[in-house]
Structures are given as C-alpha cells and as structure tokens.
Amino acid sequence: MKIGSFTFVLHSHIPYTRKAGMWPFGEEWLYEATSESYIPILDILNELVEEGISPKITMGFTPVLLEQLTDKYMNERFERYLFHKIDTCAKEMERFQDNRDFRRLAHFYEEYYTRILDSYEDTYSKDIVKGFRELQDNGHIELITSAATHGYLPLLSTDSAIRAQVHIGVQSYERHFKRRPRGFWLPECGYRPSSKWKNPINGIVTERPGLERFLIEEKLDYFIVDCQTLGGKGKYLNMFPMQGYSLNKNNQNEVKEGTKDGELEHLGFKPYHLLDKNGKITVLGRNEETGIKVWSGDWGYPGDGWYREFHKKDHLSGLQYWRVTSKENDLATKKVYVPEAAESRIEENSEHFAHLILDLLTNFRNKTGESGIVVAAYDTELFGHWWFEGPKWIKSTIKKLHGLGIEVTTCSQFIDEHPAIKSITIPESSWGEGRLHRIWQNVETNWMWKKIYECEERMEKVASKYIDASGESAQMLSQGARELLLMESSDWTFLTTTRQAVEYAAGRLNEHYARFNEILDALEKGDKIDLERMMEKDNLFPNLDFRIYAKVEEKKEIK
Structure with missing residues (x-):
C-alpha cells in the first residue's frame, strides 16, 4: 500500500498584453514565460512520459492566457522574440571574446533558446496548448480552469460579474481542451463564503452567496484554497479566531468543538465538501511546508547560492550571467x-523535497491511520522564469517520489479514489499577505475598485435591459463585457500595491474603462463608433455572450 499521495498544482497566468506594450511591461511578459516556463515544463513532462513515468501533475491555465497562447499575432511575435534572443547571444559571444566565463554563458543561452525554438516549431508545431491537451488526453496530466481574466472574485461587487468570470472560464477551457474541466483555481486562492458583504467603496451591505455557488452552477468538482484556510499550523486561526473552521452540524462525522491545533494541521491532507443549496463541491488545501521550500527566498531552494540570480541582468543584452551567491x-x-x-544542487534539493513529502505523509498516516495527499501548489512562472532550474527540479522530484513509493496523482484522480466524507465551512481568505484582501484592495487601489464597481453595475443593467439585442447591438454589448473583464484582472491592483508597474497598471485599467463607457454610451445614444477596431484589439473570448451579465436574482440590502 502506498503511504500517501502527492500532486504538483501549477497555476499559469499572464494578464492580457496583446498590443499593450512590449518592454518592460507588456507582451514580453508572455514571451518570457513561454520560453522560460511553459515550453521547458512541457518538454520535461514529455521526457518523463518517454522514460515510462506518467507525471500526473495538475496544471491550470487562465483563460486569458490560453487566448494569448493561441493567438496568431502573438505566436508570430513570439517567434520573432526567440530569433532576437538567439541573435543577441551570438553578438554577446563576440562582445565577450576576452571574457571566457561570459562568452561560455552566452553560448549556453544561445543553445538554450535554439532548443526552445526547435521545441516550439518542430515538436509542438507552434501550438503548445495542443501539446498540453495531448498529455491530458493520454492520461498523463490534468488541466484545470480559472476565472476568465483572473478577476479577484471575493471583491467583485455583483453576482453577475462573478458568474461571468466563472462561466467564461469554463467556456474557454472547453473550446481549447475539447472537454469540460473538473477543477477550478480561484485567483490568488481568494475565497469568500456566503455572508453579509460590505462594499469597500460605498459601504452598502448585502447578502451574498459563497463563491462555491458559482462553481457548482458550472458543475465543477473541486477547487483549492490556501493552507491556512484549512488550518495550516494554526497560525491563521490564531490571528483570526472568530473565523476558524467548523464541520457541518448535520454530518454524523462531525469533529467536535475544541479540536486541538495539532488536529487542525491534518485538515489540509484530506478533501472536504462545501455545501450550498444547489449542491456540493470538494475543496483541497495547498500544503504550507512545501510552499515555503519553493517560495521563500530565505528558506527555499531557489535561494541556493549556485542557482542563477534572477534580479541581475546585463545592462545591454538583458542576459543573466550571475548566480545567487548568497543572500x-x-x-x-x-x-x-x-x-x-x-x-x-537540483539533485540534492529534489531528494530533500521528496523525503519531506514522505515525512509529511508518514506522519499523517501514523497519527490518523488514513491515506492523505500533499497538494504542492505554485505559480507556474516560478519554475524557469524566476527559478531558472525549476523545470529540471520538477522532473527530478517526480522521479524521486516514484522511487519512494508515493502515489503521484492528479487532484481529480485522488478525489475519485478518496472521496470527501465530511463537509466543512471555511473562512474568507487568500494566499496574499495577511491571508485576506489587502494586497488587492487598499487606499492605493480604491480608485480602481470604484471604476470597476461602476462598470459592473452598469453592465448588469444594460445586459438586462437589452437582453433581446441582436446584430451590431449585441456585438457592442459583448465587446463592452470584454472590456469589463479586462478591467477586473487582479494584476492591475497587485502591480499597484507592490509598486512593480504603477503607471502601466493605471493606464491599462483606464484604457478598458474608457472603451467600456464609449461602447455603452454609443449603444444607448444610437451613435456610431469604430467597433471593429476595438474588437480587433481586445479580441479574446470569441464566443462571449453578454447575456451572462443579466441579473439572475435580486441582492437583498441589509439595513
């Protein structure tokens, strides 16, 4: 019998950058992630299959990323990007003729980008989405979906806005992967239960359904929450004692009140049901200790002195010639x-990680007598783009886990074989700083939310008013919906709070805000606009139907 199960969950996301700048902010984000993360990971997954090992990772792509990865314009630009990189490396070898170390590294990068180009053109025929789809079709990985444009769902002000993000996410997945998804990645692991919700901008309090309702409507099977949401080491629960977990009172397997912190730690190793009036959905918890080993710059593997340094780049070529050295x-x-x-170092670090998984699962089995799962969830771009050696580490880790007799599986396979038997309620949470929403909603971003909320309310009203629209009017309404979806991307508030790209984020949100209002103003006044130009620029989600925004149920204001 296997001691327990393990799955990598990789969440892939780049905001919509098509024709929205190149460098330092814009399309190059996608090209870097594709050449440094997506293709290298696709390569190592296929290498594992060729070696007789089914990798069984769970991997998500946001719909907005899928739209860009399959866009002809973006694919042509990506090829040009790779040719430019290869040419730059050749010039660097000439530049560093008298510097043996840098010349050797320039040659290393030339070979690297040539391999990526060969994989892209020859192995995957310029369609890496198809490459991932074939791995799923052959049972080697599971692909999951997410919110359409990575909107931060707990803070969206209308149920129709949440419903649209989820529905369009499922619809886009079906179009690209030719089947319905089973799993859903909540952007930023942001979750809000059924509760009284206070609008952070106008202070109005309304009764809102939990996010699980919208996932259940789409017949999704499961989603993933942050480790602290399911107990973790008790840190989050100690910080917010009134928001601790509780098992459903009607469940005969109820864990009694007064459960010790030591027992709370084990919640993250099992699936649980969340109940809603429309059904139920399974929730899995992201493991905390495995997260620290990869995310932390101080305690994680990427901080090893021999790995490539991300932050230092050559001032002319942008190539990275240095290693971490030490913190x-x-x-x-x-x-x-x-x-x-x-x-x-890859071999040593993957060996350490594999034995960490073995220890975690053994400890869980010894204390509970049950078979658990470790869900190690990360942003995909961490591997390759941020941590250059990351894809090779994933491959080495999967091989070592198999050698230790651990069941390497996908989320869906695990819950099929070990279905949830208990129901649970969980608190409002995220995987951001403080485990709540302050990274995305604060004094610096409130002006953004004010505009987003204004447009969400307006979209719901016009979708309901013009629900029978057809022809150009329907096209205008659907394009307005695209602009709203792009406004809602969590990236703009994140980039503002972290000060990474304040002007770019503000400019992007304001552009979509202006186009949204231009379209709907013209619709209501009967004016003509250059709709074709807007549809060409923001051309994602071709099957989008604005009617998803029509009001379904009245929100009840609380006095």
Whole structure:
C-alpha cells in the first residue's frame, strides 16, 4: 500500500498584453514565460512520459492566457522574440571574446533558446496548448480552469460579474481542451463564503452567496484554497479566531468543538465538501511546508547560492550571467553562474523535497491511520522564469517520489479514489499577505475598485435591459463585457500595491474603462463608433455572450 499521495498544482497566468506594450511591461511578459516556463515544463513532462513515468501533475491555465497562447499575432511575435534572443547571444559571444566565463554563458543561452525554438516549431508545431491537451488526453496530466481574466472574485461587487468570470472560464477551457474541466483555481486562492458583504467603496451591505455557488452552477468538482484556510499550523486561526473552521452540524462525522491545533494541521491532507443549496463541491488545501521550500527566498531552494540570480541582468543584452551567491551578497558582488554546478544542487534539493513529502505523509498516516495527499501548489512562472532550474527540479522530484513509493496523482484522480466524507465551512481568505484582501484592495487601489464597481453595475443593467439585442447591438454589448473583464484582472491592483508597474497598471485599467463607457454610451445614444477596431484589439473570448451579465436574482440590502 502506498503511504500517501502527492500532486504538483501549477497555476499559469499572464494578464492580457496583446498590443499593450512590449518592454518592460507588456507582451514580453508572455514571451518570457513561454520560453522560460511553459515550453521547458512541457518538454520535461514529455521526457518523463518517454522514460515510462506518467507525471500526473495538475496544471491550470487562465483563460486569458490560453487566448494569448493561441493567438496568431502573438505566436508570430513570439517567434520573432526567440530569433532576437538567439541573435543577441551570438553578438554577446563576440562582445565577450576576452571574457571566457561570459562568452561560455552566452553560448549556453544561445543553445538554450535554439532548443526552445526547435521545441516550439518542430515538436509542438507552434501550438503548445495542443501539446498540453495531448498529455491530458493520454492520461498523463490534468488541466484545470480559472476565472476568465483572473478577476479577484471575493471583491467583485455583483453576482453577475462573478458568474461571468466563472462561466467564461469554463467556456474557454472547453473550446481549447475539447472537454469540460473538473477543477477550478480561484485567483490568488481568494475565497469568500456566503455572508453579509460590505462594499469597500460605498459601504452598502448585502447578502451574498459563497463563491462555491458559482462553481457548482458550472458543475465543477473541486477547487483549492490556501493552507491556512484549512488550518495550516494554526497560525491563521490564531490571528483570526472568530473565523476558524467548523464541520457541518448535520454530518454524523462531525469533529467536535475544541479540536486541538495539532488536529487542525491534518485538515489540509484530506478533501472536504462545501455545501450550498444547489449542491456540493470538494475543496483541497495547498500544503504550507512545501510552499515555503519553493517560495521563500530565505528558506527555499531557489535561494541556493549556485542557482542563477534572477534580479541581475546585463545592462545591454538583458542576459543573466550571475548566480545567487548568497543572500548577504548585494547585486554588485554576485559571482558568475556555473550551470554545471547548479545541476548537482537540483539533485540534492529534489531528494530533500521528496523525503519531506514522505515525512509529511508518514506522519499523517501514523497519527490518523488514513491515506492523505500533499497538494504542492505554485505559480507556474516560478519554475524557469524566476527559478531558472525549476523545470529540471520538477522532473527530478517526480522521479524521486516514484522511487519512494508515493502515489503521484492528479487532484481529480485522488478525489475519485478518496472521496470527501465530511463537509466543512471555511473562512474568507487568500494566499496574499495577511491571508485576506489587502494586497488587492487598499487606499492605493480604491480608485480602481470604484471604476470597476461602476462598470459592473452598469453592465448588469444594460445586459438586462437589452437582453433581446441582436446584430451590431449585441456585438457592442459583448465587446463592452470584454472590456469589463479586462478591467477586473487582479494584476492591475497587485502591480499597484507592490509598486512593480504603477503607471502601466493605471493606464491599462483606464484604457478598458474608457472603451467600456464609449461602447455603452454609443449603444444607448444610437451613435456610431469604430467597433471593429476595438474588437480587433481586445479580441479574446470569441464566443462571449453578454447575456451572462443579466441579473439572475435580486441582492437583498441589509439595513
């Protein structure tokens, strides 16, 4: 008997950058992620299959990312990007004729980008989405969906806005992967239960359904929450004691009040049901300790001194010639990267991680007598783009887990074989700082939410008013919906709060806000606009039907 189960969950997302800038903010985000993360990971998954190992990872792509990965314009630009990278490497070898280390690294990168180009053109025929789809069709991985444009669902002000993000996410998945999804990634692991919700901008309090209702409507089977939401090490529950978990009172397997923190830690190793009046859905928890080993710059593997340094780039070429060295070293004193030395660290770190998984599962079985699962969830772009050696580490880890007798599985396979038997309620939460919403909603972003809420309310009203619209009027309404979806992307508030791209984020939100209102103003006044130009620029979700925004039920205001 296997000691327990494990799955990697990789969440892939890049905001909509098509014709919205190149560098430092814009399309290059997608091209970097594709060449450094998506293709390398697709390569190692196929390598594992060729070696007789089914990788069984669970991998999500946001619909807005899928739209860009399959867009002809973006694919042509990506090829040009790779040719430019290869040409840059050749020029760097000439530039560093007298610097053996840098010349060797320039040649290393030339070979790297040439391999990526060969994979893209020859192995995957310029269609990496198809490459992932074939792995799923052959039973080697599971692909899951997410909100249409990565809207931060707990803070959206209308139920129709949430319903649209979820429905369009499912619809886009079906179009690209030729089947319905079973799993759903909540953007930023942001969750809100059924409760009285206070609009953070106007202060109005309304009764709102939990996010699970919208997932159940789409017949989804499960979603994933942050580790602290299901107990973790009790840290989150200690910070917010009134929001602790509770098992459904009608369940005969109820865990009694007064459960000790030590028992709370085990909640994350099992699936649970969340109940709604329309049905139920399974929830899985992201494991905390595995997250720290990869996410943390201080305690995680990517901080190893022999791995490539992400933050230091050559001022002319942008190539990264340095290694982490140590956390005490500033960028000026980083030492030269040695790829061969990093290889040995990959083996050691993957060995350590595999035994961590074994220890976690063994401890869970010894204390509960049950078979559990470790869900190790990360942003896909961490592997390759941020942590250059990450894809090779994933491959090495999967092989070592198999060698230790651990069941490497997907989320769906696990819940099919070990279905939830208990129901649970969970608190409002996210995987952001403080485990709530302050990264996305704060004094610096409130002006953004004010505009988003204004447009959400307006979209719901016009969709209900013009529900029988056809022809150009229907096209205008659907394009207005696209602009609203792009406004709702959580990236704009995140980039503002973290100060990574404040002006770019503000400009993007304001552009979509302006186009949204231009379209709906013209519709209501009967004016003519250049709709074709707008539809060409923001051309995602071709099957979008604005009627998803029509009001379904009245929100009840609380006095």
